[in-house]
Amino acid sequence: SQQGEEDPQALSIQEGENATMNCSYKTSINNLQWYRQNSGRGLVHLILIRSNEREKHSGRLRVTLDTSKKSSSLLITASRAADTASYFCATDPRDGIYNQGGKLIFGQGTELSVKP
């Protein structure tokens, strides 16, 4: 079953503004990851946050995780036209069995459009 749901489904902003995307999930997790997909390309890993972490930064990216609410957010500060892409959260479910297979469950993504 689908684990993550992103909100909003689409977001359009001007260059220089901040973009915030949210992700909700249903079960306990080991970690949550964010990926970016440019049009017609494969996914690129952005950041991984473990279940015992609350916040993580990487360059202009800031990710928060609230395991009590089963939600995460991705903030992109000072956005650029090159940030235009789809952004996916992916959860690594903790289902009582060691996730040897590396299974990730993806949401349907937020389509971000940054206008110059």
Place this chain on the structure above:
Amino acid sequence: DTAVSQTPKYLVTQMGNDKSIKCEQNLGHDTMYWYKQDSKKFLKIMFSYNNKELIINETVPNRFSPKSPDKAHLNLHINSLELGDSAVYFCASSLRGGPYYEQYFGPGTRLTVT
């Protein structure tokens, strides 16, 4: 150098045909995956292999058969193609198969079944 490569990039075929998609990674990773992305961009894992051993098979029809000749390659063979198989198929790899490892994706193969 491409880290995860897939061939072909586009595949157009008719219903009932059999086709294969090849994937190679040069990252020295132990684990490889196949994902299917539908027209709504929903990405779902199909298979996971760890050192040539099948670990995950996510209720995929047995018309889909992955094959891993070595840990750098994971191919996907599809028999008796159906219209519903039209999608973009992504290969990915990670250093290990457990939690906490990021996955590296190939560029995708867009399969169109007519």
